[in-house]
Amino acid sequence: MWHKISLSRFRLMIQLTMLFLMVYGGSLVGYYAAEKISNALPVLSCAYDKQTGGYCVLIPLQHQLHHRIGEALVAAQTFSLNVLLPLFFTIVSFFAFYVVLGKAFCGWVCPLGTVQELMGKLGRRLNIQPRFIAPEQVGKVRPIKWLMLLVLVLLFPLLAGMGVTPHVTGDSFCQVCPSRILTTVMTGDWEQLAIATPDVVSTVFGVVANLLFGFILLVALAYRQPFCRGCPLLAWNSLFQRFSLMRLVKVEHSRCDKCSLCHQACPMDIPEIWREHGNKAFHEDCILCGRCAEFCPDDGVIHLQFAKWRWFSSARDYYKSRSRTENAKGELKRVSIPLKDVQNALKQAVDKPDA
Amino acid sequence: MRFKWFGLLALVWIAGADAGDCSLVGADWKNLPHFMARPDKGGLLAQVRGMQIVGAEYWSAHTSESLVLGQSTRLTEGNYHWLQASGDWHGCSTDLSTAYYNNMGKGDAPTEMLLLTKAALEIIPQPLPREHWRYRGGDAWSFLVRWQGQPLIDAGVLFVDSLGNAQALRSDDKGMVRVVFPDFMPDEMAHDAHEAAGHNQQARRGFALWAVAPDGSSLAGFDYHYAHNASYQHSLWYGVGLAVLGMLAAVGLFVRRKKAKKRRQSIEGEGA
Numbered sequence: 129m130w131h132k133i134s135l136s137r138f139r140l141m142i143q144l145t146m147l148f149l150m151v152y153g154g155s156l157v158g159y160y161a162a163e164k165i166s167n168a169l170p171v172l173s174c175a176y177d178k179q180t181g182g183y184c185v186l187i188p189l190q191h192q193l194h195h196r197i198g199e200a201l202v203a204a205q206t207f208s209l210n211v212l213l214p215l216f217f218t219i220v221s222f223f224a225f226y227v228v229l230g231k232a233f234c235g236w237v238c239p240l241g242t243v244q245e246l247m248g249k250l251g252r253r254l255n256i257q258p259r260f261i262a263p264e265q266v267g268k269v270r271p272i273k274w275l276m277l278l279v280l281v282l283l284f285p286l287l288a289g290m291g292v293t294p295h296v297t298g299d300s301f302c303q304v305c306p307s308r309i310l311t312t313v314m315t316g317d318w319e320q321l322a323i324a325t326p327d328v329v330s331t332v333f334g335v336v337a338n339l340l341f342g343f344i345l346l347v348a349l350a351y352r353q354p355f356c357r358g359c360p361l362l363a364w365n366s367l368f369q370r371f372s373l374m375r376l377v378k379v380e381h382s383r384c385d386k387c388s389l390c391h392q393a394c395p396m397d398i399p400e401i402w403r404e405h406g407n408k409a410f411h412e413d414c415i416l417c418g419r420c421a422e423f424c425p426d427d428g429v430i431h432l433q434f435a436k437w438r439w440f441s442s443a444r445d446y447y448k449s450r451s452r453t454e455n456a457k458g459e460l461k462r463v464s465i466p467l468k469d470v471q472n473a474l475k476q477a478v479d480k481p482d483a
Numbered sequence: 484m485r486f487k488w489f490g491l492l493a494l495v496w497i498a499g500a501d502a503g504d505c506s507l508v509g510a511d512w513k514n515l516p517h518f519m520a521r522p523d524k525g526g527l528l529a530q531v532r533g534m535q536i537v538g539a540e541y542w543s544a545h546t547s548e549s550l551v552l553g554q555s556t557r558l559t560e561g562n563y564h565w566l567q568a569s570g571d572w573h574g575c576s577t578d579l580s581t582a583y584y585n586n587m588g589k590g591d592a593p594t595e596m597l598l599l600t601k602a603a604l605e606i607i608p609q610p611l612p613r614e615h616w617r618y619r620g621g622d623a624w625s626f627l628v629r630w631q632g633q634p635l636i637d638a639g640v641l642f643v644d645s646l647g648n649a650q651a652l653r654s655d656d657k658g659m660v661r662v663v664f665p666d667f668m669p670d671e672m673a674h675d676a677h678e679a680a681g682h683n684q685q686a687r688r689g690f691a692l693w694a695v696a697p698d699g700s701s702l703a704g705f706d707y708h709y710a711h712n713a714s715y716q717h718s719l720w721y722g723v724g725l726a727v728l729g730m731l732a733a734v735g736l737f738v739r740r741k742k743a744k745k746r747r748q749s750i751e752g753e754g755a
């Protein structure tokens with residue numbers, strides 16, 4: 129299969145289909161939450177989008193922390209099953225999806241991930257030079273996603289439920305999520321782009337959200353997957369990464385020291401894919417896009433694996449054909465046809481018009 | 484667009500179209516019956532005021548049971564419920580309905596439940612606003628008018644709300660009526676019992692849709708609420724401006740880096 133179509137192209141087709149389903153799929157799957165693909169998808173498909181095909185897990189997670197656990201704590205109830213059951217259902221349905229596809233949700237399904245990637249492709253076409261985060265800098269960016277998860281998704285909704293922070297903090301992450309603005313604007317609905325002004329906290333959230341949305345959208349022309357690096361869903365997904373059937377496997381290889389192509393290819397700038405092997409190479413930041421496996425020039429070093437089935441493995445021949453149009457960094461190669469060949473072809477066409 | 488107190492004219496028009504004993508002439512928000520439903524002790528407390536009740540029933544996605552008005556009812560299924568009270572209003576057989584949502588963590592969609600035939604004359608939201616959504620001022624939503632289970636074409640429908648707005652509407656060839664909710668900014672909200680601040684502290688007002696059976700034998704009403712306009716206390720222009728500012732910051736990042744790189748290259752060139 130991979131001789132006929134590259135993994136990247138195959139992934140792009142899936143991403144575009146999923147983008148359609150996540151942003152406009154409500155007309156196919158149904159209108160009400162119970163009819164959606166799931167209410168606990170591990171991707172940023174926003175419930176504020178009237179036509180979405182499924183909801184992001186962060187909505188019920190924040191909602192339950194806010195309205196059930198936080199409020200129950202204040203009412204001094206003991207943690208009854210009634211309070212914890214919905215949270216349990218959310219995590220179980222998320223987990224059911226997650227065990228099968230794991231991090232592939234980030235690299236293959238998430239609408240915001242896809243749009244950032246498309247912006248990156250546009251950037252290459254516009255000749256904007258791709259930028260990378262150096263291995264010694266990545267460590268500074270990595271804690272952001274955990275902070276976002278702990279503070280915006282878990283802490284603030286709980287505090288809002290307890291009445292400590294204002295009501296609007298009950299879905300703090302949604303308030304700043306660029307996917308909320310992006311996916312609704314994509315359906316022609318401008319409402320989420322408007323800044324709420326009833327109180328200072330709402331306005332601050334709105335200011336942050338819109339600045340972030342504008343920034344992420346254009347910075348993606350040069351930096352690959354800028355929002356993914358701080359996405360709380362990446363952190364949440366990575367908690368379950370080791371349980372997933374879908375995984376990235378790298379075996380130890382002697383030539384890696386002098387290579388680093390996989391690291392250059394990685395849209396998340398993960399140096400571990402080059403420097404480590406085994407569990408450490410499948411890093412918490414990995415979005416299972418498979419670019420590292422595509423651009424590894426050696427046979428059978430990096431694999432995309434579902435349970436025991438290695439459905440894509442690095443291979444020299446594949447690498448050679450893949451790098452004809454694009455290098456590991458994502459820069460497009462100009463295919464130059466010598467002028468002499470063009471002249472000859474034209475001459476032949478003029479001499480023998482029927483040929 | 485304001486429709487205040489145009490109700491009477493609308494009613495004359497509707498009454499003229501539908502011959503029979505039942506009519507909505509003289510009906511307005513204040514004298515029409517109303518359905519109230521709210522959470523109570525982990526269940527539902529439903530009440531109807533303004534009409535003599537013969538019976539009441541509620542439907543969930545898979546079940547239907549009789550509803551005791553004025554008493555807390557424990558719902559066994561989660562999500563959407565349809566509440567209906569039958570009785571007499573001004574000597575006319577009347578079915579009044581409302582919808583009620585309770586989140587029990589899980590529950591089915593109301594698509595089929597809404598379309599079940601529950602009365603001879605019905606006004607059915609198509610769809611009901613789902614979770615994370617609501618009827619709002621300025622928005623347009625559709626309702627299906629049915630008579631004996633079939634779409635009722637060219638039926639007169641009266642819209643009234645708690646501020647006295649009224650619209651006379653007609654169903655299309657599929658029996659659908661499109662309601663554009665009047666603009667609503669909370670400072671003009673009337674303080675009546677029907678209008679509590681809702682789940683998201685959204686100010687809301689009551690509205691009702693009413694129709695007369697083609698043979699004039701009965702009336703049907705759907706009583707619910709809508710929230711303020713989406714634009715209330717929201718600024719799209721500030722939003723667009725801030726997004727553009729974010730974009731400029733991103734562009735600034737490339738340009739600065741590009742210039743720095745060029746400078747570095749020229750210094751290196753001079754040094755060589």
Ligand code: SF4
Pocket residue numbers: 376390393394395396397398401413414415416417418419420421
């Ligand atoms: S490590 Fe490989 S699969 Fe993971 S994000 Fe980087 S390139 Fe993609």
Ligand code: SF4
Pocket residue numbers: 378381383384385387388389390391401402423424425426429430
């Ligand atoms: S591309 Fe392959 S050979 Fe090169 S460093 Fe990565 S794993 Fe090793």
